[in-house]
Amino acid sequence: MSEIDDLLAKLDLEAKVRLVSGSGVFRFAGDASIGLDEMPVSDGPSGVRGELWDERDPSVSLPSGTALAATWDRELLAEIGALIAAEARRKNVYAVLGPTINLHRSPLGGRHFECFSEDPVLTGEIAAAYVSAVQAHGVSACPKHYVANDSETERFTTDVIADDRTLRELYLYPFERSVRAGAWMIMDAYNSVNGTTMTENALLDEPLKGEWNFDGVVVSDWTAVRSTDGAAKGTDIAMPGPWELWGAPLVEAVRKGEVPEAAIDEKVRRILRFAIRVGALNGTPLQPPVFTDESAQALVRAAAAKAMVLAANDGTLPLDKPARVALLGAAAAEPRFMGGGSATVIPGHTTSPLDGLSAVLPVEYTPGVHLNDHMIPVPLDLVTDPETGTPGLSLRYLDGDKILDTEHRTAGGLMLFGNPNAMAAKSFELRGKLRVDSAGEWRIGFAGVGALRLEIDGETVLTDTVMPDGTDPVEMLLNPPQRFVTRELAEGDELEVLVELAPVPAAGLPALGLTFAVGRPRRAADAEFAAAVELARTCEVAVVVVGTTEQIESEGFDRKDLRLPGRQDELVAAVAAVNPRTIVVVNSGAPVEMPWRDDVAAVLLSWFPGQEFGSALADVLTGAAEPGGRLPTTWPKVMADVPVLDTAPDATDHSLRYDEGIHIGYRAWLKSGVAPAYPFGHGLGYTNWELSDLSVSGRTATVTVRNTGARRGRQVVQAYLSREDSAVDRPVRWLSAFAAVEADAGETVTATVELPRRSFEHWTAKGWAVEPGAFTLHVGTSVVDLPLTADIS
Incomplete structure (x- = not known):
């Protein structure tokens, strides 16, 4: 009998059932009688938050999924994986819940930023590199969400209808690559596929645990387990825990014969195997590399620069010591470092574009536009804790008049x-002394869900019972409604502010969060706009940072359109009209419309680049680093051109039909014949390249790559396949493989591209098959820039 079976034999039914459900919100259960530790886990796609959201224990904020995929760099992912593992161990975390490897089926998808790509091969390669790198240091990765959770609208009830070929060739493929890379855990999704919720879906048996031989743990997305008898199916751990449907009801169901005890035993075996791998069962976790704050910042800074995609450039970039730079856009001072939702972390350090560019260029800043009327959490430099007299706030947990902590x-x-503490308290008070740093009309208020009260200088000035605007718990947590009062204040004024929250248990609303929020005085919209245009007119160069907001692009909902919010498009057009050297930096996690793209000197796509945004941007704009990114997803000219757009299920049966089959992303664009703004794989650098001498031997292709420019650079050589007159429905072209090369000015190097057998195969009712005859290999630097071809039999 194996060690795992020996341990299993020591557990009675109740003990086994305790293990298949978590012991907390972000903690797997343990059992001291067999030496099994409890195992904390953490959200992890763009950093490791830990079990709690607590700014006193900050996390490194990494570039978003789209940004990491835009690097097309497996070696960089090895370094990122080591940093993720180091962060996990620092926070006593055994598993990070990532990467998110659903596909960019529609640019409207709310978590588009968190996922890697519209292409299954690029997604699979980046996912495999991520998984291997994290787990090499004894921390588990957890690819998610298995499977077809590609949009957010009605994500708990949507039923995706997709045929086997579509699932196998597109949506399952990144999970297959992750399993082949050795993934120890997979998270299944909220949605159903072909009529069955994913936590009970047969796809967990085949291909995951059968054909692919996945021997790890399948964990549910949080609250995704819907039934007790479903425990007979493929999900191994129900989270969060203890999950009421899998507690005493599951014990009873087993004893009644409704759920085989053998099914529970198999889940526990998988959990024990997982615990051995991460060092939680009579073992010691591996110790990953140590990162200092400086080394972590340097890695994130380099990764952010390598992810930035130079979509267009008339030669203005890199900048050559301009005399005056007009920096414009609300996102220049208050950018989005990360996407909203479970990918959110709290960094201890950030650099905005204003911070980064001011350090190296003669910058003059004004926002030009106000993106919305939302207040921000009170900045630390404006508030003092009345208890300690130091920057910050005092939070009291109360049970009536009794102070718990x-x-x-x-x-x-x-x-x-x-x-x-929040779970034990009946109410909370957040107190601080606000110092006013600019004269004018201030907004002072709160954000939260529950019974709220605002007190200023001992006087209650606002009370409201605030109910959520939507139904998704993530939106309630990260984007709660705001309320405020206005005060005309002078610079130097000080106010004692108290915000009180009492949850509303009768409405099923626990304590989610509490914000003391402020809105600083600002110029009227038209005056601010005019000031920005005038500043641009008088400066040598204008840099406009545009972007999305948390109300537009986040977990919990899909986007309604691809437009930039507010007057940002109008601002770019007005600035470009007065300054021909206008550079636009797009701070979004997913595609946006850019009606001005042909009227500006350069367009740089920065994604959500993590905490070192400003420093990395300064490196790229000044030429200290090359923008190394290539598009992992197609950027349209206008939303109406997008061939696959729908994210909303049918109102009657909740079905979302993937009728486009295998034709998503650039495949659908090629089939439609419509040209996008920027195609898949596109990206410029600061040098020029020439590809020649394509040679193929078996499934290995080599290409001669020459740097014909004046400085060292990096190029991503991309290999696509096509099949003329195929008897099988195929894309016009599809990505087979890729390789990155670096070369000095004038240097010639050889790129070697290994073409996997799977890229020649298609799925049939009998399994994988290869159509006899010749395929055409296309090699170049984007899906539409492919100068070299060869036939492969």
Whole structure:
């Protein structure tokens, strides 16, 4: 009998059932009698938050999924994986819940930023590199969400209807690559596929645990387990825990014969095997490399620069010591470092474009536009904790008049979800002394869900019972409604502010979060706009940073359109009209419409680049680093051109039909014949390249790559296949493989591209098959820039 079976034999039914459900919001259960530790886990796609949202224990904020995929760099992912593992161990975390490897089926998808690509091969390669790198250091990765969770609208009830070939060739493929790379855990999705919810779907048996021989743990997405008898199916751990459907009801169901005990035993075997791998069962976890704050920042800075895609450039970039630079756009001072939702972390350090560019260029800044009327959490430099007299706030946990605990906090927006003190308290008070740093009309208020009260200088000035605007718990947590009062204040004024929250248990609303929010005085919209245009007119160069907001692009909902919010498009057009050297930086996680793209000197796509945004941007704009990114997803001219767009299921049966089959992303664009703004794989650098001498031997292709420019650079050589007159429905072209090369000015190097057998195969009712005859290999630098071809039999 194996070690795992020996341990299993020591557990009675109740003990086994305790293990198949978590012991907390972000913690797997343990059992001291067999030496099994509890195992904390953490959201992890863009950093490791830990079990709690707490600014006092900050996390490194990494570039978003789209940004990492835009590097097309497996070696970089090895370094990122080591940093993720180091962060996990620092926070006593055994598994990070990532990467997110669903596909960019529609650019409207709310979590588009968190996923890697529209292409299954690029997604699979980046996912495999991520998984291997993290797990090499004894921390588990957790690819998610298995499978076809490619949009957010009605994500708990959507039923995706897709045929086997579509699932196998597109949506399952990145998971297959992750399993082949050795993934120890997979998370299944909220949605159904072909009529069955994913936590009970037969796809967990075949191909996952059968054909692919996945021997790890399948964990549910949080609250995705819907039934007790479903425990007989393929999900191994129900989260969060203890999950009521898998507690005493599951014990009873087993004893009644409704759920075989053998099914529970198999889940426990998988959990014990997982625990051995991560060092939680009579073992010691591996110790990953140590990162200092400086080395972590350097890695994130380099990764962010390598991810930035130079979509267009008339030669203005890199900048050559301009005398005056007009920096414009609200996102220049308050950018989006990361996407919203479970990918959110709280970094201890950030650099905005304003910070980064001001350090190296003669910058003059004004926003030009106001993106919305939302307040921000009170900045730390404007508020003092009345208990300690230091920057920050005082948070009190109350049970009636009894003070349960008091904490010094260093952020104006607090996440209380899962906090033990918050679970025990009946109400909360957040107090601070606000120092006014500019004269004018201030907004002072709160954000949260529940019964809220605002007190200024001892006087209650606002009360409201605030109910959520939507139904998704993530949106309630990260984007709660705001309320405020206005005050005309002078610079130097000080106000004692108290925000009180009492949850509303009757409405099923626990303590999720509480924010002391402010809105600084600002110029009227037209005056601000005019000031920005005038500044641009008088400066040598204008840099406009545009982007999305958390109300537009986040987990919990899909986008309604691809337009930039507010007057950002109008601002870019007005600035470009007065300054021919206008550079636009797009700070979004997913495609946006850019009606001005042909009227500006350069377009740089920065994605959500993580905490070192400003420093990386300064490196790229000045030429200290090359923008190394290539598009992992197609960017349209206008939304009406997008061939696959729908994210909303049918109102009657909740079905979302993937009728386009295998034709998504650039495949659908090629089939439609419509040209996008920027095609898949596109990206410029600061040098020029020439590809020649394509040679093929078996499934290995080599290409001569020459740097014909004046500086060292990096190029991504991309290999696509096509099949004329095929008897099988195929894309016009599809990505087979890729390889990155670097070369000095004038240097010639050889790129070697290995073409996997799977890229020649198609799925049939009998399994994988290869159509006899010749395929055409196309090699170049994007899906439409492919100068070299060869036949492969």
